[in-house]
Amino acid sequence: EKEKGLIRDSWESLGKNKVPHGIVMFTRLFELDPALLTLFSYSTNCGVAPECLSSPEFLDHVTKVMLVIDAAVSHLDDLHTLEDFLLNLGRKHQAVGVKPQSFALVGESLLYMLQSSLGPAYTTPLRQAWLNMYSIVVSAMTRGWAK
Numbered sequence: 001e002k003e004k005g006l007i008r009d010s011w012e013s014l015g016k017n018k019v020p021h022g023i024v025m026f027t028r029l030f031e032l033d034p035a036l037l038t039l040f041s042y043s044t045n046c047g048v049a050p051e052c053l054s055s056p057e058f059l060d061h062v063t064k065v066m067l068v069i070d071a072a073v074s075h076l077d078d079l080h081t082l083e084d085f086l087l088n089l090g091r092k093h094q095a096v097g098v099k100p101q102s103f104a105l106v107g108e109s110l111l112y113m114l115q116s117s118l119g120p121a122y123t124t125p126l127r128q129a130w131l132n133m134y135s136i137v138v139s140a141m142t143r144g145w146a147k
């Protein structure tokens with residue numbers, strides 16, 4: 001319960017518009033693995049450049065990812081209700097060529113974003129709480145991926 005509070009409060013403290021935080025997250029992700037950029041069909045002749053990360057397509061995906069995290073935060077008490085959605089989401093990523101190992105990099109990038117946004121409020125228990133929630137999301141997506 002303490003974990004849920006840490007997650008809810010920190011997520012809320014990022015503000016209403018989560019897209020800028022999503023951009024920080026995906027900038028980090030593409031730094032960790034630039035090859036992931038190529039999975040976006042519209043990334044042709046675009047590198048890990050800020051121009052690419054401001055293209056409508058990337059912003060669209062960033063927005064979708066932030067909405068999924070937002071849904072998970074809103075459903076901390078009943079994450080299982082998102083199961084079918086997440087299984088299906090994992091399957092869709094299998095179809096577009098994303099490997100489950102890459103989901104872990106997204107987790108790392110999420111923590112990186114939280115650390116840079118929260119500053120001193122980013123504590124070990126907070127980090128652990130987010131890791132726990134994210135691992136539930138990724139485990140469902142990975143099961144869907146493998147189906």
Ligand code: HEM
Nearest residue numbers: 036039040060061064065068069092093096098102103106
């Ligand atoms: C769709 C890539 C991780 C949420 C897509 C698409 C691509 C993609 C290429 C299809 C085009 C589009 O809709 O923009 C990636 C890559 C990831 C990643 C490279 C890094 C590993 C994630 C994560 C989430 C997520 C972690 C959520 C937690 C979504 C959603 C869609 C989507 C909601 C739309 C699915 C639909 O059409 O119903 N992703 N994705 N993605 N992605 Fe990701």
